[in-house]
Amino acid sequence: MRKKSEPTQVLSLEIEDKSQRAVQSVEVGGRLLLALADSGSALSLKDLAARAEMTPSRAHPYLVSYGRLGLIEQDSSGRYDLGPAALRVGLASLQRLEPMTVAEPVIRQLAAQTGHAIAIAVWGNFGPTVVRLIEAQQQLHVSLRIGSVLSLFDTATGRAFASVLPQERLLQAIAGPLGEAMPQEKWQQRQPEIQEIVQEARRHGVSRAISNPIPGVNAFSAPVFDLEGNPVMVITMTNHENRLPAAWKNEAVSMLAEAVKELTLRLGGQQPAQA
Missing domain, CATH: 3.30.450.40 (GAF domain)
Incomplete structure (x- = not known):
């Protein structure tokens, strides 16, 4: 009996380098946050993905997760922007x-x-x-x-x-x-x-x-x-x-x-x- 296929998930691959281990998915998703930070305004999925040098289909699962964390949010037109959690992180960094x-x-x-x-x-x-x-x-x-x-x-x-x-x-x-x-x-x-x-x-x-x-x-x-x-x-x-x-x-x-x-x-x- 075949098992039901699992939902597609973003892989979190651990990469070994000479000095320390890294989680590839965090680095990939981080490009989306940095692209939003550099944009100065909200972006559509297509534009945001392009700035992060990835396809919209690849970017979307990251954005869903970041949205749940409050790191990004969508406006009424569906464009993405930095969310309240991103503001908290940024302010905490500046204060320190x-x-x-x-x-x-x-x-x-x-x-x-x-x-x-x-x-x-x-x-x-x-x-x-x-x-x-x-x-x-x-x-x-x-x-x-x-x-x-x-x-x-x-x-x-x-x-x-x-x-x-x-x-x-x-x-x-x-x-x-x-x-x-x-x-x-x-x-x-x-x-x-x-x-x-x-x-x-x-x-x-x-x-x-x-x-x-x-x-x-x-x-x-x-x-x-x-x-x-x-x-x-x-x-x-x-x-x-x-x-x-x-x-x-x-x-x-x-x-x-x-x-x-x-x-x-x-x-x-x-x-x-x-x-």
């Missing part, structure tokens, strides 16, 4: 992230690969404030130390913040040598310079200071963003001009740009939309 902890291995690697001094600055009460510093491999005689408050217009770090922060924030705390506030009239006179800073950062993806404020020392900076597109920190690379050329296109600057992109991604962030 400590930006400085996440940034530490990235800046250490950047410093080791380039040999340049690498600093992290956050926006403090008086403007850009250095909170972490890795010295250059060859001695660099500059007065940059943890706790230093940097000029908004005369440093690459300050210019990086100025390129992305709203002007109301900048007016609240203008970073001069002593953190002094800038009079409104003088601030208005700075508007052309601010616009130049913004456009320069948009063109090149980084901000730059050449022999300023310290003669013979160059610096490049770029911001790291959070989920809402706000700058969490600015990463700065600096060294003597004979070790760090002023050219926008050089290997070290490209590595800096990639490092901030990686950190933004790790923090679940995104670059703000350009006006």
Whole structure:
């Protein structure tokens, strides 16, 4: 007597690799979740399956299971989107992230690969404030130390913040040598310079200071963003001009740009939309 055929099920094959075992079906199904996360909107079964590089018939059983778990949901038109359980997982991950902890291995690697001094600055009460510093491999005689408050217009770090922060924030705390506030009239006179800073950062993806404020020392900076597109920190690379050329296109600057992109991604962030 023949047995009744069992319903088709998604196979959970365990794969052995050199270091650890893995469940193939989890990895395959995970492509659907990642595709939804990257899409920015709900997708039809056909479009979602295509983005995950599988057929709709193969994708559907995974979506049924994820729907039962609350990881995905369907709207009234039948399109799929991330569900409440996916939101819980994402928020839990973000809440456990400590930006400085996440940034530490990235800046250490950047410093080791380039040999340049690498600093992290956050926006403090008086403007850009250095909170972490890795010295250059060859001695660099500059007065940059943890706790230093940097000029908004005369440093690459300050210019990086100025390129992305709203002007109301900048007016609240203008970073001069002593953190002094800038009079409104003088601030208005700075508007052309601010616009130049913004456009320069948009063109090149980084901000730059050449022999300023310290003669013979160059610096490049770029911001790291959070989920809402706000700058969490600015990463700065600096060294003597004979070790760090002023050219926008050089290997070290490209590595800096990639490092901030990686950190933004790790923090679940995104670059703000350009006006």
